[in-house]
Amino acid sequence: MRRVGLFITCVNDALYPRTPKAVVAVLERLGYEVDFPAAQTCCGQMHANSGYKRDAAALAEDFERVFGGYDAIVTPSGSCAAMARDQYPHLTGSDIGERVHELSEFLIDVAGVEDVGARFPHTVTYHPTCHGTRALGLGDKPLRLLRAVGGIELVDLPAADQCCGFGGTFAVKNGEVSSAMLVDKCRNAADTGAEYLAAADNSCLTHIGGGITRSGGPTPIHYAEILASTA
Known part of the structure; x- marks a missing residue:
């Protein structure tokens, strides 16, 4: 195929x-x-x-x-x-x-591959999104792909398994709770000192990115863009 x-x-x-x-x-x-x-x-x-x-x-x-x-x-x-x-x-x-x-x-x-020939000489932390973790059971698959990227330095994200607070309409209907969860996620991301925060869903990265623009922290990026990089 x-x-x-x-x-x-x-x-x-x-x-x-x-x-x-x-x-x-x-x-x-x-x-x-x-x-x-x-x-x-x-x-x-x-x-x-x-x-x-x-x-x-x-x-x-x-x-x-x-x-x-x-x-x-x-x-x-x-x-x-x-x-x-x-x-x-x-x-x-x-x-x-x-x-x-x-x-x-x-x-x-x-495809049966982990090394896709990428190079990304930056420090990166990874947020495992809820649907990927809990619904699909991705486990460490995105991390295995990132670990094979040339030049990358992966930094562990504290409390990585905690939701960022987005959850689609949850962020709209439960704004105060969502915002509190976002504060925790952004603080943990900033504490890593990483240049980039990667994830498998741009919807979550949009939510986290909104918080990071206010509080500071790593630049949100979809991990596919790291895999595509050959810099």
């Missing part, structure tokens, strides 16, 4: 186009042909989590129409991968989520 479908997600499409471009760079470096189906839209996670099951089901059905022809679908988002894998079966009965892989899952479990 050398051809994959790329699901870039709404957040990346609107705000972080460098991340899906980085995924393409990494996969093409490894010899994969990457397709970008232009008809892709939202995975429906926001709708499902807010109780709009009918709208979420319609988006899940659309996802299956767009990506149904691919044996492997790669996304730089643990959150959206978890949506397809965990909620699509309940919404539509679809099993397409079994073919959706967060980037580190695809690289390690499918």
Whole structure:
């Protein structure tokens, strides 16, 4: 299997186009042909989590129409991968989520590689996002990929397993709690002294980045962009 479908997600499409471009760079470096189906839209996670099951089901059905022809679908988002894998079966009965892989899952479990030929001579700390950790069970897969990057210095993040406080609509509906969690995460990130804070979801990095702009700390970056770097 050398051809994959790329699901870039709404957040990346609107705000972080460098991340899906980085995924393409990494996969093409490894010899994969990457397709970008232009008809892709939202995975429906926001709708499902807010109780709009009918709208979420319609988006899940659309996802299956767009990506149904691919044996492997790669996304730089643990959150959206978890949506397809965990909620699509309940919404539509679809099993397409079994073919959706967060980037580190695809690289390690499918491609069978850890060293993707990257170089990033900077200090980096890593935040394991909740969906990637708890829903997908990524474990140390992103870290294994980062450890193989040339020139990188990885620094442990204190209380890394604690949520950053984003949680999609949680940050809106529970603003005070979310903000308190964010303060803790930003303080721990700053205490590492790292130049960059990496994670597998740009939604979480957006939330953390907002706090860091006020309190100071490492620059947020999706780990796919580190893997794409050859500097």
